[in-house]
Amino acid sequence: MMSTTSWITSIADILPKLPQMLWDWWLTLPDAVPAFTVGLIVFGIAALMGQLAAIVMVLMERKVLSWFTQRKGPNRVGPLGALQTIADGVKLLFKEDIMNDAQDKFLFTLAPAIFLFPVFVMFTLVPFSSTLIGVSLPVGLLALFALSSISVIGVVLAGWASNNKFSLLGGMRSAAQAISYEIPLVLSLLGVVLLTGTMDLSKIIEAQRGGLLHWFGIFLAPVSFLIFYTASLAEVNRVPFDLPEAESELVGGYNTEYSGMKFATFFLAEYAGLFIISAICAAVFFGGYYSPFGGLIVEQTGFNVWLANTLGVHQLAQLIPQAEMLLWMLSKTYVFVYMAMLIRGTLPRLKPDELMGFSWKFLLPVALINVLMIAFVKLFLMDFALNLVSAWVYLGIALLIGIFGIGGFCLWISRSFTKQLQSRLLKQV
Amino acid sequence: MMMMSTPSSTLTPPDVKPMQGVSVEKGFDTNDLVVNIGPQHPSTHGVLRLITTLNGEVVKDMEPVIGYLHRSKEKMAESRSLFQYQPTIDRVEYLSSFYDHLAFVNCVEKIAGLGVPKRVEYIRMITLELNRITSHLLWFGTFLLDLGASTPFFWAFRDREEVFTLFEKLTGARMMYNYYRFGGVNADLPSGWLNEVRKFIDDFPRRLDEYEAVATKNPIVLDRTIGQGILTKETCLQFGVTGPALRAAGYAADLRKTNPYSCYNEVEFEVPVATEADTYARYVVRVQEMRESLKIIRQCIDNIPGGDGGELGLLKAKVDEATKAKKKDPTIEVPAWNSDWDMFGKKINLLTYKPPAGEASVFVESPRGVLGCYMVTDGTPKAARVKWRGASFSNLSCLPALMKGHMYSDLMAIFGSLDVIMPEVDR
Amino acid sequence: MNAENNPSSSPASSASTPEVAVPQAVPAGFFGAYLASKGIAVENLGSDATGMEQIRLTAENALPAAEALKHHPDSPMDLLLSVAGVDLLTHRESVYHVQSILSSQFLIIKIAANEKDEAPSLFAVWPAVDWHEREAFDLYGIVYQGHPDLRRILMPTYWEGFPLRKDYKQEDPRLVWNNR
Structure with a gap:
């Protein structure tokens, strides 16, 4: 059994070396740790x-x-x-x-x-x-x-x-x-x-x-x-x-x-x-x-x-x-x-059914058309030279598809609803 | 499930078909989900219990269980004198308790033949219509809260509190007024009160427009209300549904118009009516009713006999003094006094008042529908029988027929549009 | 968005115009006379303090009389407002308040229960009596013959006795009204 003083001296010896020791130990560990x-x-x-x-x-x-x-x-x-x-x-x-x-x-x-x-x-x-x-x-x-x-x-x-x-x-x-x-x-x-x-x-x-x-x-x-x-x-x-x-x-x-x-x-x-x-x-x-x-x-x-x-x-x-x-x-x-x-x-x-309907019937088609449009833009507007006539033509087609696609789809989805809504609001106002 | 008793509604959609492709033979059995909504639930507006059978999210069957708030108001009438009983009837329907008081007080007045001065009738009409506004405002807020919009709730409560402050100045209470008396009202209008009411009704339409901008044309609100919960005339009659729900179904039936009580025959107003009979129609009818109430209040303030309470009170004091002095000195002139300006038709001692034996039934148009009081007296200070006909009681009974085949999430929209309040159902 | 898919979105009544109630003044004893003309004997009780006509029907002629009133040519009594039980000490009575929406006339129909507290139910004529008759049964013990689902409605199902009867005593020292 060591005396108290020897404990203190040994700690005083080790203490300055401790960071170096820890670092060495750290380096010996496998990479995952x-x-x-x-x-x-x-x-x-x-x-x-x-x-x-x-x-x-x-x-x-x-x-x-x-x-x-x-x-x-x-x-x-x-x-x-x-x-x-x-x-x-x-x-x-x-x-x-x-x-x-x-x-x-x-x-x-x-x-x-x-x-x-x-x-x-x-x-x-x-x-x-x-x-x-x-x-x-x-x-x-x-x-x-x-x-x-x-x-x-x-x-x-x-x-x-x-x-x-x-x-x-x-x-x-x-x-x-x-x-x-x-x-x-x-x-x-x-x-x-x-x-x-x-x-x-x-x-x-x-x-x-x-x-x-x-x-x-x-x-x-x-x-x-x-x-x-x-x-x-x-x-x-x-x-x-x-x-x-x-x-x-x-x-x-x-x-x-x-x-x-x-x-x-x-x-x-x-x-x-x-x-x-x-x-x-x-x-x-x-x-x-x-x-x-x-x-x-x-x-x-x-x-x-x-x-x-x-x-x-x-x-x-x-x-x-x-x-x-x-x-x-x-x-x-x-x-x-x-x-x-x-x-x-x-x-x-x-409502839950409206929520599902909104996602599947509205967001999903619009998102698909949107991806298509962006693909067109990417292909013909960015990758091809800007001054090419064909690029503008393709862009126009893409825009038309996009506008008619999204717009027509929105109209189709909300047609009956809008009609009902308008008649009701006109009657109330 | 008990649903045999409720007759099949004319508008009940066809029964929900079982899911296709799911058969019991393959060992995949589907069960209906029985959900016990209430008695403690955020949007049953009190303690209502709805035993609901769901097929997926579609309501297949529903049975309301009521009575959790039964406080034996009718039994209490047998053990108290009429005057002692009066404060407790505020609690029959605490959102529009002026109406209960009107029905009750009118019963006694009719049985005893007490006349009511015109000024009192006008004061009653002002308070009644203000109370209709507070009641509809609470419905407006909670209905939209049921739909999931939290903001209009606070807005509606702000205005409701404003009216409550007016009521507090008049009656001393914000909700339990106990203000009407047999043949009169408890106290005259405070000085300047009418001007405050005028200020409120001048300001309120603007704010109502604001609320409507948030709610009435909100696409989600429209989507959730239009075409939902259709309550046709036939179904209304089948279940005894009255009030805005009946008017939204195409009957311009309003007791204020058809059987005028108080002085409703002296004011001009329209009965809002719609024919679509759905949740949105009931919504629009109620919002319009608030505007009509404002119209009535404005006319009442303009035409009230005696005008503001302050000067009239001074005049009354002078008249009383002069009348007293005239007994000693007949030369003293009494200022002119119109009996229309009185606060009581006939002075009675309320504590010992015994109405003669008789019976009366009074029906008034409360914000929720026809509110009735049927009273039988036997010559004692107590009533032998007081029966309350709460509009919500009948209005609630149509809920199962109304809900069948609807989505579970429509339940609160449709139930909210009926504006049922449980204390009135259970009494 | 998908309102057109909802089966109940196009009701038959949505296109019709609102019906406006037209109040009519009728002579005293109007409905009594009408029923008498139909060959149904009724007891006329005069008008009550509010001027509503009151008639009393017997158990036998209650249903035919109600049927006739509901199909009155001028003022069909189509809206049942309430059913009130009344304890008259000798017997119990149900008081029906009926209104005609279009002519806005009120009528009070009284039907006495027999010594066994049985009375005919008017459910077949006015389905709206459903909850109201259950309430009268709950509080007065009037057994409505022909009601499809007569159960307690306000009181708990295990409750004993009928609280609004005059002879009702509840053995609970906390309840003071028994001693008044």
């Missing part, structure tokens, strides 16, 4: 960002909706109610987790996790600036869709495991809705993929570097954007597509039986999901982290170089553009988040 650890850290950061986004958005939603309805919204906890969501989170954390005997306890507990984790993984795939991206996958867009489909399993599981008929109906509705809306969702992005020739989100954003006129959502693929935004609202169960949790019919839908932290998990994941689809919207259709004026403002004006030289801190030359990228990305994302809230404040809920 460091990769896994880095992945874990990235995921942790992404999850933290997701939670932060959700916390901000819950407060934002409550505030925005209260302004719509001439209320003040949360204003008690923290300055202007800023800490309200955190207080709610703490409350939910300490609430009793109620489970009854008839529930499938394993699946009941698993469902919120299955619902939540894909959303957080999706955070790692979204580029918030050219370097601030967890995993830069060449098939990033595909991975995002694959992940967003997993969430639905969580909802269906929750509906099933709750052993509640309202939950079951909610889960079934959710499954039907997800299947219906995933197809137009993917088809709408297919156009952008055609135009850019890549599924890498960073590259898609780079393709829009030129500014407002190069954004896909403005001139090149506006229909794609509209379809994508509509379908993605349905994917994340937002009004007017919130049928799985339709309060007035299904009480709470799939989360009727959930309480405490499990409910909070669903809640969190829903808002994180909304953030993700808004971010994808901003990245794919609205230039991502680039400014509307082309490139970045600080780089255009040379502000970052000037500031770095003035202060003598050379890292600033790289850091400031990154900060601006983050700013653009976040502000664009929150514009779409706000749009979703605007829609929630305005529209009632659709």
